[in-house]
Amino acid sequence: MTKQPDIHLYTASTMNGWKPVIFLEEAEVEYEMTYIDFSKKEQKSDWYMKLNPNGRIPTIVDQGNNDFAVFESGAILWYLAEKYQMFLPQNQKARSQTLQWLMFQMGGIGPMMGQAMYFQRIAEPQGHRDDFAIERYVKESRRLLEVLDKQLEGKAFLVGDEFTIADIATYPWARAYYWAKVSVDGLKHLQAWFDRIDERPATQRALEKPKPVPAFFGRGDIETTLASNADRFKNN
Template sequence: MSTAKDIHLYTASTMNGWKPVIFLEEAGVEYDLTYIDFSKKEQKAPDYVKLNPNGRIPTIVDRSNDNFVVFESGAILWYLAEKYGKFLPEDANERSKTLQWLMFQMGGVGPMMGQAMYFQRIAAKQGEEHPFAIKRYVDESRRLMEVLNSHLQGREYLVNDEYTIADMATYPWARAYYWANVSVDGLPHLQAWFDRIDGREATQRALEIPKPFWAFFGKGDVAAQERENAERFKSDVSKSK
């Protein structure tokens, strides 16, 4: 008898990579996991690119749905939420709100904070200093944190006090403000939201799968993990020269 799980997840320890892990751990769904090693460029391997033409993580294969493939982290969260009927409101307007905040993360928080991280934690460590770019992305990331803070006033979570895939998508990025050197001072509603999700055992467990990278959150041996992170993306910097 086969022991293969319905969901086969391909991922790595990044903010996007943790999103489906958070869902699956919170939902109590068993899954098979393949760790994608960036240092070996496994995300660019031909067999993987057949699944995800963008050569990025994460990707899922739903074996129970004729091996249906889903890539892009936000799309994966939406697919899983619909499949399992969890972390997505039933009311049409509430579902739309969830989608709106999911897109806010996908189009704003992730890209802006990702660039702030890249220019400071990777490019600068490889001798590529770009102060204007750093300031632009850090400032815009701070503005987005202020948007979240204002929205969270009087709310437990992003959509009417219900933990949804919008929170799952946004939390690992916003919570990594340390790695982006973005201040969250003076944002009490955002910090209270962090505290609530910090207390969710399943979400915190997910941040250790496939392996922890606590430096993103200012914990552990930050200097060593910063060197590791810069090294694994070294070729990205060299290509831009």
């Protein structure tokens, strides 16, 4: 009989939702996945909110550790890195640097680009255009991408030559600059890092799960994604 995989992941195809999928695909470990359907508000259901008090995705349950539940995508990556001893350097300084860039993503890139996306891709199509908010979030996102660009000068990845959970957390957000309408013009180190991760088969496989959303990356049927995305936020 095959052993039940340890990790059960609850997620959807979003920038935060992809982070643990990228980790698990890159680590080549077995896992189970449940798709959380926002259109049915599954993320707010009683059973799910027992696992994730914030009612958002992603969440993991470690079935190999008495069904221990972890929410917050940064904490999930950190937990998985410690469990599998992967993508988090052992060296104390490199480890701290990895966590610094992970926090930079969680506190900066994610929230700012998320708001840039919200105001342009969700609020505006519903008739709420707010130029002040758009300018603030697009400008701040660009500034943060410039910080990343500088950090990546002369390095393959955010913390040197090693691919870490900082790269895993940052890539789906920064790579979705098209959806946030933030320019990456002139950011050549950032663009080279995109190219490097675009070529990682495991990461690209992860972006197909639970389903691909090529529009976030400027490809495919943009209009359909716009409509379904806006629909999802209608009653929020």
